[in-house]
Amino acid sequence: MPNVKITLDGTQYEIDSKKTILEAAKENKISIPHFCWHGKLSPSGNCRICLVEVEKMPKLTIACMTQVTDGMVVNTKNERVINAREAVMEFILINHPLDCPICDEAGECKLQDYAYKYSKGFSRFVENKVHKEKRVDIGPRVMFDAERCISCSRCIRFCDEVAGVHQLQFVNRGDRVTIETFPGQSLDNPYSMNVVDICPVGALTNKDFRFKSRVWEMSFTDSVCNGCARGCNIEVGVRNNEILRLNPRTNDDVNSAWMCDHGRLETWKNVNAEDRIKSPKIRKDGQLIEVGWDEAIAKVASEFKSFNKNEIAVLGSAFATNEDNYIFAKFAKEVLGTRNIDFRRHNEGVDDTVLIRADKTPNSSGAEAVGIVPQENGMNFDQIISAIKAGKIKALYCLEDDIASIPGVGEALSNLEFFAVHATNHNKTTQYAHVVLAASTYVEKNGTMTNFQHRVQRIRPAVTTLEQDRALDNFEMSRWDTFAAHNDKWGKGPRRDSRPSWKIVVSIAGVMGTKYKFNNADDVFNEICHKIDSFKGLSYLKVGKKGASLKQSTVTV
């Protein structure tokens, strides 16, 4: 790639000649305002806020579509440019309703931000604004407010270029212009909600999140979606210890800047759901009764001791973290002494060409990598189920998965003499369990997931359980969290007596006489990195915010 030398605001830079002025500036931390340009979409050059002065060019030119050339001298901050920006802002604001008080975008709105930075705060327009439809049902998950639209076309380009379906289009001209779907159609592609994120104003809003909270009242925690094996990088938005929304985080190696609507809406509703398991439970007289942790752990330990090791099988989970599965496998081999170790695969549907994977679990490759595989002469999932039916396996220990949702497995489970399961919510499987251990969900614990590319990515807790403290355990804090006093209602919210699965297993091992010295998820991950070849050289620090790839040699366990 040939490089060219350009001068930006008086400083010379060497830039790849394929880049535009805007990209060159961005690379060098010079900000040029932009509405219609988006790093992951084709440029369209229609908003004109990015005008800059290029010496020897008669007129100002748009930075987002002008390629750099050798010897180019660009001014992004002189008076001429500033005047032009103010004029563009004034023009865009002519028909903008300025209803920030009722607009969900307020606080993260480009138009609002630029109005402070690049506008005079004054309009010469005294006539009446053009009014358009508000609350337009443009899709099942997205609401459109025509008045707020600044016609940047980002949403249209997203559908065409990323989602691959031509669903939106401009109609009419001049100040009547608006976006619409074709008659009888709606914005319903599986990635439709990304338009909410990229819309620079509040014209497209998330129906699920609509009016739930101001963004400045929330904390945002970097994590990873658990909706499928892609593991899109996300931000978890929380207020009063309740998740209100998820947003994608940019990671070019995994999800670009997007996530699917399923991941965005369906992966966290269980945290606060009615059927959430709020503390450990033991079955007494056919009913699951809430008990304390000590009692539940002692019960599991004493039950497992009463079985021969060939009568025990364990099932890890592709929903649980690498840490959970590693400790679980270690416990199964070292303490229970069983060879029957496997987990349930969830290949449902097909991989699409954008993000969605057929494997609907976040960590199947991780579970395998850390040792959730049948040992020599051990049984696999199907064999375990048949052995339970045949009465050969009498005790089963299962991590967070609803195995009983497979037809026929339920009856098998009712044969068991002892069945302990880690679960976050009541499901078919917990109906058969003798002990239900309340597991923390993926937004309540630290850990790592390994996606289908064998990329290890961090999940971080965003919601506190009873044993965690937002301030002391290094959670992201919103303003409410920081200042809530003991007698304030806000900054609180429901907390459950759940624990991360690896921790529960460590406690059970302890009662059974094997003391594992793990104080936190970091300790577990460090051991994984020492013991498992493909993880060698990794640490939470290396995994960082964007993940790190596993070594692609044959995985030895």
Next chain:
Amino acid sequence: MSNEKYLKKSEPVRVKDLSFFQRTYVTEILKGMFAACKQIFKPRFTIQYPEEKVVHASSFRGRPVLVEENGVERCVACGLCSRVCPALAIDVQSASTELAKERYPEKFEINMTRCIFCGFCEEVCPEEAIIMSNEYELAFSSQEESIFGKDKLLKSVEEMKPRLDFLRDHR
């Protein structure tokens, strides 16, 4: 403590040069009684609180209230008052409404033990929906009682007219 050596006896301040008559204080007592008796004939300004109450001028900053117009609150639950409140007294939960304003406060609570009556909320409100009233009687027997919900906060436009007029004229 033996710091006596540092203490010096000070000179007497009062000069003892009063005459015998002056030392009887007769004139001074009479002057004082005259001054006191003069007040008997002046109008009283003591207010018999709590039987009588002070009605403050519309510029007074009493407890913040929400303005109710046509049976609904003006508030659109934008959360600006809650953001600006230096004492973090305001908790707003927005929700959507079928009304033209789209958004309304499902819950609006002011913790009166936090409020410092600064009036910032009134100043920032884009809808003139939260304003300072002239109410100053705020005594509670529990912390829960000090959290005022919409039931205690809503006041009709008519009732709040003096303050609204004041704001229109002086803001």
